[in-house]
Amino acid sequence: MGQKITIEPVTRVEGHGKVTIHLDNEGQVTQTRLHIVEFRGFERFVQGRPYWEAPVLVQRLCGICPVSHHLAAAKAMDVIVGAGTGDGLTPTGEKMRRLMHYGQMFQSHALHFFHLASPDLLFGIDADPKSRNVLALALENKDLAVQGVMMRKFGQEIIAATAGKKIHGTGAIPGGINKHLSQMDKEHFLNGKAPMNIDSMIEWSQAALEFFHHYHEHNVGIIDAFVEFPSSYLSLVRKDGALDLYHGVLRAKDQEGNIILHDIDYQNYLKYIDEEVRNWSYMKFPYLKELGNDAGWYTVGPLARMNNADFIDTPLAQHEFEKFKAYNKGKLSHKPMHAHWARLIEVLHAAEKMKELLNDPDLLSGELVVKGTRQHEGVGIIEAPRGTLFHHYKVDHQDQITLCNLIVSTTHNNQPMNEAVNQVARKLMTGKKEITEGMMNAVEVAIRAYDPCLSCATHALGQMPLELTLLQNGQVLHTRKNR
Numbered sequence: 001m002g003q004k005i006t007i008e009p010v011t012r013v014e015g016h017g018k019v020t021i022h023l024d025n026e027g028q029v030t031q032t033r034l035h036i037v038e039f040r041g042f043e044r045f046v047q048g049r050p051y052w053e054a055p056v057l058v059q060r061l062c063g064i065c066p067v068s069h070h071l072a073a074a075k076a077m078d079v080i081v082g083a084g085t086g087d088g089l090t091p092t093g094e095k096m097r098r099l100m101h102y103g104q105m106f107q108s109h110a111l112h113f114f115h116l117a118s119p120d121l122l123f124g125i126d127a128d129p130k131s132r133n134v135l136a137l138a139l140e141n142k143d144l145a146v147q148g149v150m151m152r153k154f155g156q157e158i159i160a161a162t163a164g165k166k167i168h169g170t171g172a173i174p175g176g177i178n179k180h181l182s183q184m185d186k187e188h189f190l191n192g193k194a195p196m197n198i199d200s201m202i203e204w205s206q207a208a209l210e211f212f213h214h215y216h217e218h219n220v221g222i223i224d225a226f227v228e229f230p231s232s233y234l235s236l237v238r239k240d241g242a243l244d245l246y247h248g249v250l251r252a253k254d255q256e257g258n259i260i261l262h263d264i265d266y267q268n269y270l271k272y273i274d275e276e277v278r279n280w281s282y283m284k285f286p287y288l289k290e291l292g293n294d295a296g297w298y299t300v301g302p303l304a305r306m307n308n309a310d311f312i313d314t315p316l317a318q319h320e321f322e323k324f325k326a327y328n329k330g331k332l333s334h335k336p337m338h339a340h341w342a343r344l345i346e347v348l349h350a351a352e353k354m355k356e357l358l359n360d361p362d363l364l365s366g367e368l369v370v371k372g373t374r375q376h377e378g379v380g381i382i383e384a385p386r387g388t389l390f391h392h393y394k395v396d397h398q399d400q401i402t403l404c405n406l407i408v409s410t411t412h413n414n415q416p417m418n419e420a421v422n423q424v425a426r427k428l429m430t431g432k433k434e435i436t437e438g439m440m441n442a443v444e445v446a447i448r449a450y451d452p453c454l455s456c457a458t459h460a461l462g463q464m465p466l467e468l469t470l471l472q473n474g475q476v477l478h479t480r481k482n483r
Contacts, residue, residue, distance in 0.1 A: 003027070005429065007440055019421055019443055027431040032422040034414070034447065043404045051080055051395045055172050058391070058406070062453055064111070066168050067104035067159055068384035071097060071246075072391040074172035075380030080395055082372025083175040085267060087247060092366035093176030098246050099357045100162035100171060101382065105245055106201070106350040107155025108385035109302075109343045112451045113208065114148025117340055120445050121215055121222070126438035144211065147204045151347075154189075154201050158354060161185040176369035183364060190358050198355045202316070205348040209320055212344055223337045227423050227446050230255035230334050231416055232288070232297070233304035236383050237263065241310030243321075243349065245383040251308050252288060252298060257332050261288065266381040269390065275407065285414050286407055297415035300387025301450060302342035307332045314356070317349035336420050336449040343385075343451070384409050386451050410452040420446040 008018035022031040042061055046054060055074040059066035074097070079085055087094070119132045122140060130136070138145035156166040161181060163169025171177055194200045216223045232255060236248035250269065252261030261272060275284040276293045287296030298304075306325075312318040324333075324341060357363065380391045387409030394403035424446045428439050 005425075007443060019447075021421075021425045021429060021443075023429065027433075029422075029426045029430050032418065032425045034418050034421050043406055046393075046401050046404045049401050050399050051077055051393065051401055052174055052399075054391075054393060054401060054404075055174070056168070056170055058404075059168055061406075061408075063167055064453055065104065065108055065384055065386070067100055067163065068382055068389050069391070070163070070169065071101055071172055072380045072382045072384075072389045073393075074174065075247075075382060076378040076391045076393050077174035078176075078380070079267070079378025080375050080393065081174045082374055083370045084372070085247075085265075088370065088372075089176050090367040090370050091362040092180065093368055093370065095357055095360055095362050096162055096177040096179075096181065097172055099181070099354060099363065100159055100169075101246050102350040102353045102357070103155045103158025103162065105155075105385055106347060106354065107152045107159070109347045109350070110148055110151035110155065112385070113340060113343060113347075114144065114151070116451070117448060118144070118148075120441070120448070121219070121340075125222070125442050125445055126436075129437060129441075132441070147207070150195055151201060151204055154196060154198075155350075157196075158189065161189070173369065175371045176367075178368065180365060180368070181358075181363040186358055186364065189354070198351065198358060202348070202351045202355065205344070205351045206316065209344045209348060212341055216341070223340075224335055226335075226337055226442075227420050227427075227449075228335045229419050229423055231299045231419070232260065232291075233307045233332065234261065234288075234298045234300050234412065235305045235308045235388055236266070236381060237309055238313075239263070243305055243309040243312045243317075243346075245305075245346070245350070247382070250381070250388075253308055253332065255332065255334065257307075260290070266390075267379045269379060269381070269392075273407070275411075283411055283414050284407075286412050287415075298412065299416045300409055300412040301339060302346055302385075302387075303333060303336065303339040304387060305383065306338075306342040306345065312345075312349055314349050314352035316352055317345055320345045320348060336416070336446060339449045339451075386410055386453055387412055408453070410450070413450045413452065417447050417450050417452065420449070 003023040005021040006018060020033050021029060024030050042058060046057055049057060054077055055070050058073045059070040061069050078089065083089060115134045119134065119137055122137060123132045134145065159169060160166045163171035164179070171179060189198055191197060195204070232252055234250065234252040236244060237251045238244035238248045249263040250261055250266045251259060251263050254260045264272065272289055273286055274289050275286045277284055285293070285297065287293045288298060289296065306321065312321045324345060376396070377394045382389050389409055390407035392405040393401055396402050421443055424443050428442055
């Protein structure tokens with residue numbers, strides 16, 4: 001019968017999931033699976049609702065990245081009201097949305113790196129769980145912990161100033177935005193008392209990258225050799241190939257770096273992307289139709305964006321991007337732990353873009369909304385912190401939503417996360433007679449590199465304990481429980 005190891009739930013991620021690992025009688029790993037055990041429902045919830053409710057309604061998917069869903073839905077509704085596909089808004093409308101989005105990227109990436117990922121980096125994968133958390137981080141490295149908290153706070157304040165609230169705001173509406181930035185908010189973000197001003201945020205973003213470089217230099221094994229496997233990559237890029245987190249065209253590269261999806265208009269995404277259902281997960285498995293469901297899976301997120309972009313249009317982030325490319329000798333990085341590096345480059349880029357936008361007079365005045373010829377179908381795509389986010393809607397003549405299809409970032413990364421789990425399990429658990437907490441956490445570290453938001457991909461209520469059982473020929477050899 002062999003052995004079966006269950007990790008339930010995966011910790012320090014948003015949402016609920018579990019991992020099962022099967023070993024044969026010789027202790028060889030034969031199967032690994034990341035199961036998403038929450039049930040999805042939002043695609044049905046919104047049907048029958050008036051289309052203008054969508055940007056406010058769908059962000060209830062998540063309290064961690066509501067701005068991403070808010071803006072993706074708003075971009076789809078821009079098409080419905082005839083305002084275009086992202087670059088057809090007024091200058092004020094587009095720039096206010098961009099400022100909101102960069103605030104979201106900044107705070108979400110800071111939350112993940114400082115609160116969720118850094119405890120593993122600072123204290124080690126095998127460290128006592130009691131010391132592998134943000135509270136222990138604050139005791140060990142107070143400055144780092146404070147910076148993480150304050151960076152998240154700054155991003156949240158940017159969101160409040162543009163969306164009306166830090167969580168579940170109402171700023172983006174079909175065809176534009178519902179407010180200007182106030183002069184008082186502008187002055188606060190540009191010239192407020194340190195560290196709560198944009199220049200301090202840029203300095204701290206650079207400091208976070210220096211921290212990572214120092215850690216990487218002394219822990220190459222964890223960042224480079226811990227897990228690595230070839231993948232294709234999907235993301236938006238600007239039409240000139242630059243990194244663009246708000247709008248662009250869809251690009252995909254294969255594992256060799258060849259472009260296999262050539263900067264297509266994302267309104268036509270269904271021609272190129274499909275989703276497969278498997279009976280052991282509520283989360284679907286997207287793939288590129290041209291390559292088929294076995295070979296067509298791909299990775300999204302910060303690492304994919306670094307692999308796909310030709311350049312970054314802010315100078316400090318571009319300098320870091322060049323370091324990233326040089327380290328990988330100009331080739332794609334297939335190391336999931338490099339996503340932490342890529343994530344911090346995006347933190348710096350977001351800070352630079354926020355400063356640029358805060359100095360733009362269009363945020364203080366100008367037309368807020370534009371409308372054109374009414375349409376009955378629209379797609380909105382944005383680069384959320386965790387990767388490319390798809391919102392697709394159809395609306396009838398009574399203005400009611402009749403179809404909603406959401407492909408969230410974590411759904412795109414379903415197969416890559418399963419690949420990462422498989423590799424770590426085979427490396428660390430083959431032939432082992434006893435489960436250690438470090439082995440359990442190592443599997444979770446691989447998953448956390450993707451910063452998954454499982455409740456965005458599927459939806460449920462409740463809590464689950466962490467319980468692992470090792471079986472051999474039906475006999476329990478070892479059990480561990482964490483609650």
